[in-house]
Amino acid sequence: MIVVTFGLALTQFISDYRSVTSEGEDRARAYALSMATDVRWYLDVARQVLKRVERQSSELQAAGNTGVVLGDVIDDLPDGVAIVLYDASGVSQQFLAVDADVVDISDRSYFQELKGGADWVVSHLIADRVTGQMTFAVGQALRRGDQFVGAAVAYAPMQVFNKTWLSVGGKDSNAYLVHEDGWLSARLPEVPTAVYDTPLPEDFVAIYFSAETGAYSAGKSPIDGVQRAIGFARVDGAPLVAAIGISTDDMLNSYWAKVLFTLAVLLPISGLLGYAALRNSRLIRRHEQVSADLATSLQRNEILFLEIHHRVKNNLQSVLSLVRLHAKSADPVAEIQPRIQGMVAVHEHIYRTDSYVDVSAPDYINSIAQQIVDASSENVTLQTNIAAVTIPNRSVMPLGQLITEAVINALKYGFPDGRPGAITILLTLDDDRNALLVIHDNGNPLPPTPGTGMGSRLMKAFAAQLNGTVDMVSSDDGVTVEVRFPLPEE
Structure with missing residues (x-):
């Protein structure tokens, strides 16, 4: 009975583990869809702001008071996002929502894409030269007719999204954006910069662009050693995939608590059942021994009963023989x-x-x-x-x-x-x-x-x-x- 009880409990534990894992993957997928929507919203807002900047750039240059003219435009973006206007050579001309020295981004790949004909781009995760923080940039080309005259770039530091992206996954969760060219465009929490200096493995990137959305249980992360359930979703209209990882330990906390509680209940009960089974076994063996002893005793008594009759007969015969032998004495x-x-x-x-x-x-x-x-x-x-x-x-x-x-x-x-x-x-x-x-x-x-x-x-x-x-x-x-x-x- 104890074996059956623990067998049923083990079966239930396995079923619950699979259920919790599946639910964790579903949660991660749902969070990734929410994150993808959030990123899509940010990209749309950033592009709208940048297009407005593009239309007003000549007026701003003429007015010489960018802060007053563009104040309502900056308010549409999350706090902490900075906008910089660059000329056709990649040198900064104006800074919005940030004070900085002149910077040159002519060597940045995202600027070269804009200069090469792209209407708008999303950069890899970079340490931007304006704020010095890890950001991903959304750039909009500035053109007069067919002539490239510069770029308007919105820089979003990772802290801008920290609360939104990491609040849903719990402790040890992470969130990141994977660019279709194999590089990270965002990653929270932040990690040493060396992680961003090389593209991601091709097979890793292929997982994220194999479907519109999905989820899987990953092994330990090579970055922080945490095992997670990963959910991912394509960002509509952008070369990005949003991914959120939920720590397997956090995900299984309630499961392990249930297992410990179940074992805490089962072990004493199993001990009592074991004691009862052992006691019953001893009682059964004792009963069998008593039954065997009674059977032996009954057989012995039957033999003794016959023996008594036999002895009585022999004694009477002996007495009779003695009487006959001594009759003439x-x-x-x-x-x-x-x-x-x-x-x-x-x-x-x-x-x-x-x-x-x-x-x-x-x-x-x-x-x-x-x-x-x-x-x-x-x-x-x-x-x-x-x-x-x-x-x-x-x-x-x-x-x-x-x-x-x-x-x-x-x-x-x-x-x-x-x-x-x-x-x-x-x-x-x-x-x-x-x-x-x-x-x-x-x-x-x-x-x-x-x-x-x-x-x-x-x-x-x-x-x-x-x-x-x-x-x-x-x-x-x-x-x-x-x-x-x-x-x-x-």
Whole structure:
């Protein structure tokens, strides 16, 4: 879900970026059209003023008071524009709206064009010799009949247009006029003069004269290093194209603010969603684990239920067998009672330790042996050294009954009439997992024919259930029972 959310957000960011870029280009195009209209208006006004100057030039020369005669003419032009009248050789004759020394523009290309037959011209961007500022000049030829008698030139410093052209684009915007011959005619904000000393690249100029109007996203400017969206428009009736550039950074400010706001909202939400997803994942895994444990427990309980029935059946059969074996004994109850008590001890240990499958050998053997000794004699001590192994389920009952029978025999024959003594039980395990169980008592030896009594026969039967063997050795030191049987992996 988090990936989908961020994927949708990224898609929206890309769409918004393209939209903002497109809108910025549209804005730049609209501003360029407005600038082209503004330039066209200025050119029209400048030419009208210059034509009026042309008509009045002879009268002005005769009157000798240019300021009074032409005051209303100068007022039609923006503040800061200066007009200079030149004779046919390019030397200044009169200055309007500016005080300056005599200047010579005979070497200027725009004057040479006028002298060469052009009716009017727009110059490249120049540092004019009248004001010393960067300006572009609009020149009007002065003729008497077919004879060229001079020129009237209006000089517009860049500051004149600064407020108008740069106010629309915002911070780091720029505005410029491209002349059809490949030179800049105006450029704001102003830059070092070296930029104006060479023509623009042909492919750059071709973009601006390829259509009446257009817009594109430009790379970083080689002049000031600012990346902009450029809009351009042809100036109607003039060899110029007006262009305005809007800084990409300014254009994308609102976009980046929106991106940051969106991320500021999404990141905490995504963090919460991630935490919720992680928590849900853990809950699901925990639920799956609980379900698996319950299934395992159910299966185990079913097996234990069957095992209980199986043990009950086996125990009843064992009891029945004991009754039959001791039916002819002098005191059958006395013979049967300790053996049944041993079976009880086995079951008591199992349910007290909650070990219904596998049991710990040290706890199990110590428990059942100690219960039998405690119930039969107060003078016999029990010593054990049992390896820390686990007895598998199928071996628990026969092993317990075998130990019960061996301990009962030791108490019955080795320590009659409450004689004191000790019973030692050892259990070891070799590398092949073969177990050796040793039960030794230091009491009386067995009767002359060991191995033929009821206890011996029962121990052999229990050893067989363990897939093992049992040996009994009787001597003056007591009786030793050794049981060898395999003990599978836990």
